[in-house]
Each structure stands twice: as structure tokens, then as C-alpha cells.
Amino acid sequence: MNICIKGGRVIDPANGRDGVQEVYISKGIIQGVGEAPKDFRAELTINASGSFVMPGFVDLNTNLREPGYEQKGTIKSETKAAVRAGYTTVCCSPNTQPVLDTPAVAQLIIDKAELAGYAKVLPLGALTVGLEGKALSEAYALKKAGCIALCQTPNNMTSQVLRGALQYATTHDLLVILKPEDMSIKDGGCVHAGVISSKLGLPGIPTSAETVAIAQIIEIAEETGARVHLTGISSAKSVAMLARAQFDKLTITADVHAHHLHLTEYDVGTFDANYHTSPPLRSQADKDALIEGVAKGIIDVSSGHQPHEVEAKQAPFPSTEPGISSLETVLPLMLELVDDGLISLTQVVERLALSPSKILGIESGSLSEKVAANIVIIDPEAQWTVNDENWQSNGVNTPFWGQQMTGMVTHTLVNGRLVFEK
Amino acid sequence: MNSSKQTASTSFKAPDSSSLQLNDQGRLRHFLTTENLSKDILTEIMDVAESFSSVADQAVKKVPVLRGKTIVNLFFEDSTRTRTTFELAAKRLSADVINLNIATSATSKGESILDTIRNLEAMHADMFVVRHGDSGAAHFIARHVAPHVSVINAGDGRHAHPTQAMLDMFSIRREKKEFKGLKVAIIGDILHSRVARSQIHALNTLGVQEVRVIAPSTLLPSDTKSLGVQVHGDLRSGLDGVDVIIMLRLQRERMGGALLPSEHEYFECFGLTAEKLAYAKPDVTVMHPGPINRGVEMDADVADGKHSIILQQVTNGIAIRMAVMTLALGANRASDSS
Incomplete structure (x- = not known):
């Protein structure tokens, strides 16, 4: 179908664009921006005046929950939530049941995602068999089956296995996505080791549980030359360590979950399990440093999407499952930072779309001509309340439930196909 | 929309x-x-x-x-x-x-x-x-x-553990009549203690002059001072001039791992003996929520001595x-x- 997106403000840092321009799409490909291709006749014209037109977002680590945890979410429900949130591509975590450590599971996920027809799903293969942290999984077979990268969460490997896994990944030029977490220091903790853990008597997770893991990974990545992406960092110290590693020209990148740019340990309040996250929400100083890290381009932003069934949060705080159903609040939370003057709109696109695409090595994150039309249109003024009416994910486990958000996706195109329209 | x-x-x-x-x-x-x-x-x-x-x-x-x-x-x-x-x-x-x-x-x-x-x-x-x-x-x-x-x-x-804390407040009030001006020391495993947290809140609300906690740093919460207490790593300085001493129960499983080396060393540093008790005020009151690990947390003669109100606490x-x-x-x- 020939589509013309008309009158919107095109924000496309890959091509240095920021201004009102038309976008012309046909056969799923962007045929032109600004100037109409010869003989272009639109079959569908989307009026985007007053809206932003951006490359679709790319999420580096989303939990789709299927197969195995369909009570929390399905490939269909969560990819539908993704396109509603402006994501055109999501990488799905291997912690399914069975674990995504074989080509068969990868194929199942790819097939189901295609059948659902919403966001593109790029499977992340398990770095170790069963995610048990002991034996390397068949990385080459997983790559052939369509896995974009390998992933291991939690970090339950010995240093020796981690080193071997990173080294082996270089053989097949595979990116490795890791959650930096030293499990022995974490030791059953469920909130940041700070004021709130002291007050509520909740087992704390010291910052060193993250920084020790990052230090270990940086050293091994440098020695092996592996490409590593750290997902979900939470502390000021972590940002500083990454800045240093990048200064040293290491191929190491990282992301922060969008809600960590807004919430702190104090939000846990009196045992509110909706604020039970992994990594934990830390101090105000950590939050400020994470925002600065995003503004400086040291770290990107991921959703950290973890949908849960209601029962998963209905227990005493330490026994609840960590995580936020977060895909659908990422954009308004980022726009709030723009509104506060902390980051620019261009940076929103860079951190949510362009940079994640580069990390994955995929042709996405831009509105370049002749690339697949993965596009999101946003009404920056639209106000909406986080409630059943405006929610797509199976998981309603969000601390933002009931709150008003500003900024809403009105259209999402995946490969030139309109998969979401408000 | x-x-x-x-x-x-x-x-x-x-x-x-x-x-x-x-x-x-x-x-x-x-x-x-x-x-x-x-x-x-x-x-x-x-x-x-x-x-x-x-x-x-x-x-x-x-x-x-x-x-x-x-x-x-x-x-x-x-x-x-x-x-x-x-x-x-x-x-x-x-x-x-x-x-x-x-x-x-x-x-x-x-x-x-x-x-x-x-x-x-x-x-x-x-x-x-x-x-x-x-x-x-x-x-x-x-x-x-x-x-x-x-x-x-x-x-x-x-x-x-608010009822335990309130029975301790009640016991203190019965001994000392009022909370104003009191210096209270809580000794032991603050990190894992629900009793200590409840006591600290209650003591501060009831208006004591000072709450001190005395413990090795491995048994302190990450941000102890935010609880409204003074922190002491040395028993003698911590006990100096206190009116009330509250001992906490130390779980045996804290020993021999990454928190504490041994019962012997713990008693040496943080165990309450008659000799250390002398640093407190002469009319000091000694409390413990029970059950007592005699010879680990405190000497038997302190537990059973004239300053102890451990059995009144139970009543x-x-x-x-x-x-x-x-x-x-x-x-x-x-x-x-x-």
C-alpha cells in the first residue's frame, strides 16, 4: 500500500532531520522524505499535523512470557502492547519455559510473532543451557535460527563460564546481553540497600552487587574482545564505569529501564509491591546520574518489560515477583524528561530507536530512504490515564496505574503496515 | 483518543x-x-x-x-x-x-x-x-x-515487632517513671532485628534523650543513622552513662559465615559482663527479649543480677x-x- 504521512514533525537524527516533512511509503519501504517519489499516489494519507513522526522504537530486552508463562503475557498480547507503545521491534528474553536455548523454541517464537502480526520479535538465545550458567548453549545453531544475540539473566555463571561464553560468542560474532548482578552479594535482597531497606527491614541489595558484576564483565569483555550489552543498570557508579569503558574504546554498551529515570527507593513507601523491581530502585543521586548518562549518550533506554498476573504481586513484599509491566509507559516517561528540559526529543529517538538498532546491527531506527518503514506517530499533547481502557499488556503491574500521562502513540507502522491506530 | x-x-x-x-x-x-x-x-x-x-x-x-x-x-x-x-x-x-x-x-x-x-x-x-x-x-x-x-x-x-517494643517501653516506664532525659543503648544484631526497629521508633516518639546502637558493622543496616540513632562499634563508649541497656537476641546461624567469626569473639567485643556494665549509670536497667544465649550475649550473673528486669518483661x-x-x-x- 502507498502511504503518505502528512504534516508531521519528522525527527530522525540518523539523517539529521527535524522539521515538518512528508514521508512516503510504498511496498513496506520508505520511498522518500520531503519530496514525493516520481508518480507517487497515496492510497492512504495519515494526517500527522501537530504530531511527531519518528523511527519505531527498538527494545533490547522484553519479557513476552510465552512459551510457558502465558498467565503473565503472550506473544500476541505483549507485541500488541509494544506497537501501542511505539515499539516496532522487540528482543525477547530467553527466560521462557522451556528456555529459549534451542532453535525449536526460537522458531516457535518467531512463528507466533509473525502470526500475531504486531511488532517484529528478535529472539535472544540463552547463553547457557537452560540458563543454568553451567554449559554453553549452541550459539551457532541459535544464530542460524534467527537469534539476534545471546542473553543470560540472572548472572549465575562462574567467572570461568562467563569468560568462556563471551569468548565463544566472538567466534560467531554474536552480541551478548547480560544483566549485571552479583548473585552472592545480592543474597536474597529485594530493595536498594539504603534508607528504605534500613527502615522497613527489607533485605537490601548493595550497589556493589551491580558494580562488581560490571567490573568483572568489563575486564572479560576487554580481554576476549566480546561485544557486550548490559541491560538494566541502576546506579550512578555503573554509569561512571561505563563512561570509562567507552572512553577506553571498549565495545560495551548498556541500558537503563525508563522507570529508573523517574522512581527512587522512597517510592517503595510502605511495602508497595508495584515498586518491587529488579534491579532495585535506588537513591535520588543514582536516578539523577542515570538521567545524565542518558543525556550524554553513555546509556540507552529499555523498557525492562515484565508483565505479571495479579497474584504475582499479592504477597508480602519480599515474596512478590519483581518487575513492572512497562512497555506502555516508556514514551510518556521519556517525554516528561523532555518537558523537564533534561533531554531533547532527538535524544529520545537516539536512545529508544537509533542506538539500540546500531547495537543489534539491524536496519532500523532511522527514516532513511529505501529502508523498511518502521515508523511511529506520536501526539505529544494527548493526555491519557493508565487504566483498563488505555492498556494493552496482560500485566497491570505498574506503579503508574491510575496516573495521567502526556504523549500518546497514534499510529505504528511495521514494514509499512499500519499495525496500530488510535 | x-x-x-x-x-x-x-x-x-x-x-x-x-x-x-x-x-x-x-x-x-x-x-x-x-x-x-x-x-x-x-x-x-x-x-x-x-x-x-x-x-x-x-x-x-x-x-x-x-x-x-x-x-x-x-x-x-x-x-x-x-x-x-x-x-x-x-x-x-x-x-x-x-x-x-x-x-x-x-x-x-x-x-x-x-x-x-x-x-x-x-x-x-x-x-x-x-x-x-x-x-x-x-x-x-x-x-x-x-x-x-x-x-x-x-x-x-x-x-x-511492635508489641515486644511496647512491652519494653512499658517496662522502662515502670522502672524509670518517665522517658525524658533517658539514654538507651540497644546492643546486638540490629540488621536482622524487628524488635530493634520497633524500639527505636517508640523510644524516639516517647522522647528519650538519646538512642544508641552498639554492634559490629556487619550487623548494622545500610543506613543506620537514618533510623534516628547514634552508632557505636565499641561497647564501652556505647555504654558510657546509659540508663537502659536493651540486649538483642543473636541467632546462632549468624556465626561462622560472612557476618561474624565466632561466638567467642562476639562475646569478647559485645557480650555484657559485670565489668562492662560498670560503664553505664549505677542504676542502669538491663533488658533482653529472651531467650538469652548466656555466655554469648551476656554473662549469667548480669542476666540474673539486680539490674536485670528480664522476667518482669515477660509478665x-x-x-x-x-x-x-x-x-x-x-x-x-x-x-x-x-
Whole structure:
């Protein structure tokens, strides 16, 4: 179908664009921006005046929950939530049941995602068999089956296995996505080791549980030359360590979950399990440093999407499952930072779309001509309340439930196909 | 597009402790923590306990205050001592008492806490006395019980043990008459202690001059000072001039791992002996929630000596629990009739 997106403000840092321009799409490909291709006749014209037109977002680590945890979410429900949130591509975590450590599971996920027809799903293969942290999984077979990268969460490997896994990944030029977490220091903790853990008597997770893991990974990545992406960092110290590693020209990148740019340990309040996250929400100083890290381009932003069934949060705080159903609040939370003057709109696109695409090595994150039309249109003024009416994910486990958000996706195109329209 | 201008609702935001614990008239409805409770309420608990402490001296050790009420001791963690004092308190108030040891029953078969609560409510329970290994368990249950049910926290994880703290306050008041000007030292495993957290809040609210905690750094929370205490790593300096010493129980499993090297070394540094006691005021009061590890936390001659009020604490515990049960069920009746 020939589509013309008309009158919107095109924000496309890959091509240095920021201004009102038309976008012309046909056969799923962007045929032109600004100037109409010869003989272009639109079959569908989307009026985007007053809206932003951006490359679709790319999420580096989303939990789709299927197969195995369909009570929390399905490939269909969560990819539908993704396109509603402006994501055109999501990488799905291997912690399914069975674990995504074989080509068969990868194929199942790819097939189901295609059948659902919403966001593109790029499977992340398990770095170790069963995610048990002991034996390397068949990385080459997983790559052939369509896995974009390998992933291991939690970090339950010995240093020796981690080193071997990173080294082996270089053989097949595979990116490795890791959650930096030293499990022995974490030791059953469920909130940041700070004021709130002291007050509520909740087992704390010291910052060193993250920084020790990052230090270990940086050293091994440098020695092996592996490409590593750290997902979900939470502390000021972590940002500083990454800045240093990048200064040293290491191929190491990282992301922060969008809600960590807004919430702190104090939000846990009196045992509110909706604020039970992994990594934990830390101090105000950590939050400020994470925002600065995003503004400086040291770290990107991921959703950290973890949908849960209601029962998963209905227990005493330490026994609840960590995580936020977060895909659908990422954009308004980022726009709030723009509104506060902390980051620019261009940076929103860079951190949510362009940079994640580069990390994955995929042709996405831009509105370049002749690339697949993965596009999101946003009404920056639209106000909406986080409630059943405006929610797509199976998981309603969000601390933002009931709150008003500003900024809403009105259209999402995946490969030139309109998969979401408000 | 949804253009409703609804303001941010906080429906999913958990209420804070004080709004959860008090009814519309500001009366104690649940007793979950000493934090955020006013001096008046803490004083009222002690005053009511004082009026009940003569009950034990009567030939018939019963008053008909809670006749017809059903109190369920809901223990997700074993504790014979605490459960017994709650049971005795309830029986002295003429309530019907059911003891449920969940550690060995329903939830181990996969039943959720909420299912257990719903079932007991259907049996017309009026009060749950809850002990659980998770911090926040009593808050969680209080948020989900029916409006006519009161919840008393009998210890949740490392968070709070408010009746233990209040019996300690009651014991201090009986010894020292008032809290003003007192220097109190709490010694031992602060990190894992729900008792210490509840004591610190209560002592500060009741207006003592100074609360000190004395412990090795591995047994302190990450941000101890934010609790409103002074931190001492040395027993002698910590005890200097104190009026009250509260010893904490040290679990044996803390030894020999990454927290403490040995009982011997712990006693050497933090064990209370007659020699170290001399640093405190001459009329110092020594307390311990029991059971005591003699020779680890304190010397036998200190535990049994003239400064010790350890056994009075146990007696006072029953009066305090009678007081809390009476006030909480009374506040619930008050909100029913309003």
C-alpha cells in the first residue's frame, strides 16, 4: 500500500532531520522524505499535523512470557502492547519455559510473532543451557535460527563460564546481553540497600552487587574482545564505569529501564509491591546520574518489560515477583524528561530507536530512504490515564496505574503496515 | 483518543502505615508498627496495660472485655513463646482463641495467604495476630482484611515487632517513671532485628534523650543513622552513662559465615559482663527479649543480677498484649457504630 504521512514533525537524527516533512511509503519501504517519489499516489494519507513522526522504537530486552508463562503475557498480547507503545521491534528474553536455548523454541517464537502480526520479535538465545550458567548453549545453531544475540539473566555463571561464553560468542560474532548482578552479594535482597531497606527491614541489595558484576564483565569483555550489552543498570557508579569503558574504546554498551529515570527507593513507601523491581530502585543521586548518562549518550533506554498476573504481586513484599509491566509507559516517561528540559526529543529517538538498532546491527531506527518503514506517530499533547481502557499488556503491574500521562502513540507502522491506530 | 482530564489517582499506591493503622477517629485499628504513631497513642497503650496488670493477681485471672470475640493466632513462623503470651492475653480478656501454625499447614500446600485470610474471615474471626518471616507481611494482610477485622503484628521479617517494643517501653516506664532525659543503648544484631526497629521508633516518639546502637558493622543496616540513632562499634563508649541497656537476641546461624567469626569473639567485643556494665549509670536497667544465649550475649550473673528486669518483661508482655487487643477491637467497634 502507498502511504503518505502528512504534516508531521519528522525527527530522525540518523539523517539529521527535524522539521515538518512528508514521508512516503510504498511496498513496506520508505520511498522518500520531503519530496514525493516520481508518480507517487497515496492510497492512504495519515494526517500527522501537530504530531511527531519518528523511527519505531527498538527494545533490547522484553519479557513476552510465552512459551510457558502465558498467565503473565503472550506473544500476541505483549507485541500488541509494544506497537501501542511505539515499539516496532522487540528482543525477547530467553527466560521462557522451556528456555529459549534451542532453535525449536526460537522458531516457535518467531512463528507466533509473525502470526500475531504486531511488532517484529528478535529472539535472544540463552547463553547457557537452560540458563543454568553451567554449559554453553549452541550459539551457532541459535544464530542460524534467527537469534539476534545471546542473553543470560540472572548472572549465575562462574567467572570461568562467563569468560568462556563471551569468548565463544566472538567466534560467531554474536552480541551478548547480560544483566549485571552479583548473585552472592545480592543474597536474597529485594530493595536498594539504603534508607528504605534500613527502615522497613527489607533485605537490601548493595550497589556493589551491580558494580562488581560490571567490573568483572568489563575486564572479560576487554580481554576476549566480546561485544557486550548490559541491560538494566541502576546506579550512578555503573554509569561512571561505563563512561570509562567507552572512553577506553571498549565495545560495551548498556541500558537503563525508563522507570529508573523517574522512581527512587522512597517510592517503595510502605511495602508497595508495584515498586518491587529488579534491579532495585535506588537513591535520588543514582536516578539523577542515570538521567545524565542518558543525556550524554553513555546509556540507552529499555523498557525492562515484565508483565505479571495479579497474584504475582499479592504477597508480602519480599515474596512478590519483581518487575513492572512497562512497555506502555516508556514514551510518556521519556517525554516528561523532555518537558523537564533534561533531554531533547532527538535524544529520545537516539536512545529508544537509533542506538539500540546500531547495537543489534539491524536496519532500523532511522527514516532513511529505501529502508523498511518502521515508523511511529506520536501526539505529544494527548493526555491519557493508565487504566483498563488505555492498556494493552496482560500485566497491570505498574506503579503508574491510575496516573495521567502526556504523549500518546497514534499510529505504528511495521514494514509499512499500519499495525496500530488510535 | 481519551481526553479525560482525570487527575492522577493513587488507587494502586499503598497507604502509609499511619493511615492504615488508625481509623477515621484516629484510634488504633491495627497494630503493625510503632512508626508514625503519636506519643498519645503509645502512652494510651501503656496506660491501658497498667490497668490490666492487676488482672494476673486476681484469683480468677479473667476480665470479660472481649467475650464473644474470636482471635486467630496466625503464625507463619514458629514461635512458642510469643504465641503463648498472645494466647494468654486473649484468654484473660475472655476471647475465643484459635492457634494456626501455617508454617506446617495450608500455605505449604500452595494456598495463598489471601485464601487463608478469606477462609478465616468466613469463620467470623475478629482479629488476626500475625507472625511471618517476610517484612511487610502484617501490612499486606491488614490491607486485605475485611473492615471489621483487626490485625496485630507479632513480628514480620526484619521489619517490626511492635508489641515486644511496647512491652519494653512499658517496662522502662515502670522502672524509670518517665522517658525524658533517658539514654538507651540497644546492643546486638540490629540488621536482622524487628524488635530493634520497633524500639527505636517508640523510644524516639516517647522522647528519650538519646538512642544508641552498639554492634559490629556487619550487623548494622545500610543506613543506620537514618533510623534516628547514634552508632557505636565499641561497647564501652556505647555504654558510657546509659540508663537502659536493651540486649538483642543473636541467632546462632549468624556465626561462622560472612557476618561474624565466632561466638567467642562476639562475646569478647559485645557480650555484657559485670565489668562492662560498670560503664553505664549505677542504676542502669538491663533488658533482653529472651531467650538469652548466656555466655554469648551476656554473662549469667548480669542476666540474673539486680539490674536485670528480664522476667518482669515477660509478665508485662501479657498486659501490653491485652491492652493492644482491647484498643484495636474497641476502635473497630467505634468505627462500626459511626
